[in-house]
Amino acid sequence: MDTNTSVNRSIGPRLHKNAPLLASAIACSALLSGCYVMPIGTGPDGQEHYVYSTLPVVPTQGRVAVPAGVVPGGPAPAVLNVRLYPGNDLANQTGVLTGQVTNMMSGKGRFQFTYQGESLVGEATRVSGDERRGVASAYGARGTFARCDYQMSTPYQGAGTCTFSNGASYQLHIGS
Incomplete structure (x- = not known):
């Protein structure tokens, strides 16, 4: 056999x-x-930035090479804390407000916070011709709205003022 x-x-x-x-x-x-993820550096906010590739990426000492054909995206959106400090007697009734703005690093952002139990959500937009200056608007389901003017000293920090539909005014601080 x-x-x-x-x-x-x-x-x-x-x-x-x-x-x-x-x-x-x-x-x-x-x-x-089929996919490799490698860090390509650290941004000014301390967050790592990554590149995605279908080719293996061999890390080198110092700077990491980006494989041909792979274009890393722009800066990642940054979530910044905002604080609104009372600026008149009407605003003193609620005290300091806190919220967030998500800087999309494109001249636009998402603005949100809570005012007297109402969630206000809106957007922040940089002013054309002055990349550091911007306006933000937020609106709540009960009809409350806020309009803010601000100026950024860095992409992660700024200050301004906000006026609410009921006449309350606040000093706005963005970032830490």
């Missing part, structure tokens, strides 16, 4: 029975091997 024939006969049925499992394992390994 030929030993190769007897081995093939005993392995054949097991291989045939496990073929779907083997095919799944091969497909999974092929799908999961």
